[in-house]
Amino acid sequence: MSNKFIVSPSPHVFGKDTTSKLMRDVLIALLPAFVVTVVIYGMQALVLTGVAVVSCVLFEYLIQKFLLKGSNTINDYSAILTGVLLAFNLPIGIPIWMVVLGSLVSIGIAKMSFGGLGRNPFNPALVGRVFLLLSFPVQMTMFDAPDMVRDALYGATDAMSGATPLAYVKDALKNGCSVSEIMPNISYQNMLLGIKSGSFGEIGALALILGFVYLLVRKVITWHIPLFIVGSMTLFTGALWFFNPEQYMDPIFHILTGGVLLGAIFMATDYVTSPMSKRGMMIYGVGIGVITILIRVWGAYPEGISFAILIMNAVVPILNKYVKPARFGVSK
Amino acid sequence: MLKSFRLGGIHPPENKISRGAAIEQLPLPESVVIPISQHIGAPAVAIVAKGDSVVVGQLIAKAGGFVSSNIHSSVSGVVTAVGDFVDASGLRRVGVIIKVEGDTWLEGIDRDSSLNKICDLEPKEIVSKIAAMGIVGMGGATFPTQVKLSIPEGKKAVYLIINGVECEPYLTADHRVMLERAEEMVVGISILAKALGVVRTYIGVENNKPDAIAHISKVIAEYPNIDIIPLKVKYPQGGEKQLIDAVVALEVPSGAIPIEVGAVVQNVGTALAIYEAVQKNKPLIERVVTVTGKKLEKPSNLMVRVGTSIDSLITYCGGLPENSGKVIGGGPMMGRAMCNLSAPVTKGTSGVLIMPSEESLRRSSSVCIKCAKCVGVCPMGLEPYLLYKLADLGRLADTEEHKVTDCIECGSCSFTCPASLPLLDMIKLGKNEVMKIIRTRK
């Protein structure tokens, strides 16, 4: 024997996926939405995303180095992804220091205090967003519609300036308007293209769906969670709409607004905080869809998917414990 | 739509480099080491001693129990020792060491290559002949074939499924057998079917071997009860339970063996060995071994006498390439890494794979990100991430509850893990420990 052989247990070949490659794929999938945002909101979107990413990475690095005294983990792209997702969930007019504060909460409290990647029970970006939403409700709901959107959407009437479609509708319905009175102000076509106001990453529905297709093709995620969220929302709002179309908006409206697509495709599917088995994923998806609509229709907040995802995040350990995958050779 | 098994599965790169290489006879070695335990079950008992002369095909060790197998000399010559040798894992084992002199075969073995299709033996006689000839499962598990053919009381074999899947990357031994020895193999299959009294026989072949599918289809045209089933390429389709699921859509219950659903699975190599044993009186003394590797000069499929050293196979194929990091006995998914190349080829050696050193080391592992990919690919519907954790913590009762004993050790979880965690290493360990506990319970 001339050289030392390597001996290891089987298997001896491995797939190409690594944690950082998967995270990078998610970032790539977010690119189209990012492009739409930059086109519509301009430089400010670029600046905010940059700030969020840089501060997330910096906080992770500092905490890892000085508090946890562990090895450097920023190479796995997960902090970058958290930064991008956090930024995408913020309104364009938010002050820079709030973005930094949100990043600190995301990374410091939601992620690193549990031990870092893989151990956090809640989606870090969403914790950051919800923290900001509860702490600074005014700034977090000031959706300054960019000029381009204003021109395209509202024309002469200034009825909706600054409000998201959801907030506008919720307000209008509360004030006694009927759906048929509201509908002329709403354009699904514009929503698909991203011409609406809202958190700046959620606006381009088509771009987000493009990202979803990319993730599916690259097998980064499976279809279960997003489709079950959207499906359950469709059924639930569809039933309400069918029951009283003058009082409740139709399903398409609900799905295209309030960050549902961003949430369903990119936030709910976060590996760490979503269930392990396919059945668990289905229950989780339905839970998110139903809670979102409950909050929207009967709750205080116009959107609700952030809260829905966080609530279902808390249920994930229970789902993992009791909802097992279909075993081979075990009768169901 | 091609058939396949339902749960999980992966698509490792096939790398069937040696698929075009016809089977070659390896020249006789100078000496052979024939281990007395080449099968699952009790070791055989040696019946020769130092100084004895033996001929090819002579019985040198008798089965040491019901689940055991006879062992025959693969060469003619003089026994130089019955004692310790170091196996491929560096462990000391007992074997019969024979110095080769000439190539004299035992009388009664028909070495004529003419096809003999007619078998007049009764099923029971067939099974006892298979037992006498030391046939074991040649897909790698080396389970004594006569045990598999002895149907337990109250059960009935309905389907015979012939495993021509060869889902392990790199390996092509079964593929070559199906191309070059199909006529004999099919006679072997018909003998098997007769021994079992089955209703239908299916040959499952993945459709990455279209030439083999076409060839066998032609050969079986005259056998009305044998069908060939092309299967979608997916690993681990060659797993017994997966193959049954793919071919006849029956799930073998957890903890049970295939006969529970009326199925018996045999490998194509075993079918050929059965033909030779029953029709030609030739014991299992040689087998086809794929010798392959990306850097190997001449990847080949060799007909090798049992007991030949693995070294000599590699030398025949151009020698060990520079920078070889790992030599694997079997395929890359389930094979065993070897540390001693002077170890012999056994009845279960389906391949020798040489991996360059840059492909030999694992990536360093990181933390579990709960991506659920391992759960998605597990063909048994288990939760590898959880079993890994439980086994690592030594929580054996929980490990058992989560069906660790159903694990077929296919390695799909470790293959797919983006954090490169040694999932299967720990799961196997947990499974071993749990099996030990279960055995003491009885």
Place this chain on the structure above:
Amino acid sequence: MSSILLFTIITLSTLGVLAAVILYFVAQKFKVYEDPRIDTTEGMLPGANCGGCGFPGCRGFADALVKEDDISALFCPVGGGETMNSIASFLGKSAPEKEPMVAVVRCNGTCDNTPKVNQFDGATSCAVSSTLYGGESGCNYGCLGMGDCVKVCNFGALRINSESGLAEVDEDKCTGCGACIKACPKMVIELRKKGPKSRKVYVSCINKDKGAVARKSCKVACIACSKCVKVCAFDAIKIENNVAYIDYNKCRLCRKCVLECPTNAIVEVNFPPRKVVEPTI
């Protein structure tokens, strides 16, 4: 306004009192009698919950100590004789006599002594490696150095020496609970009498191969030459399965065998340096 305040205070207080009363009666009703001595005994035990006594945790052991009439067979290796004596006097029973024991790693197969012939690349676990194959060196018996024992030690008494690649016991921390012995798949670790001033003589090898084979894989392997057996005046050394073993109950620590051993497989620990150092050839 004040009436609301008052109403709130009254309601909450009533609820609180009501709950307290219910809880009190429930606690009385479902009270399980437990010998109060169990609590005290548990408090006297070290609380390591290591299982070294053979019971599930310290409480289980305390329970047994209180309930058994004869506790001479029971022993807490962590607390040692002192703890057992005080517990025995508390319970009014006679204490078991046991000498303190300590874990000993019977392998000296350092990287120099036992050259590696291959490289293991799998889960860092002795158990995984040992179920897979013979090991990185030619010796199938020695310490694998991947720290299964370190992982199970509750007292931080074990570590892997990065230079020698072997497990090492810190005798000051080792309590002799025996957890490492169960964890070691090669059964390299053994509990031995701590000995006067921690002095010990033992065979640091368990290689069962024949002499020539053992020697080939390791410079300091026991080759079962029987020289130590002949030199021992106390009949303390035995050879079984090609390996010598020194019975610590018979050994008087004379150290003759140490000098006699041709492969230095027998080691002496914690002795002062020998006075006369004879030059070896």
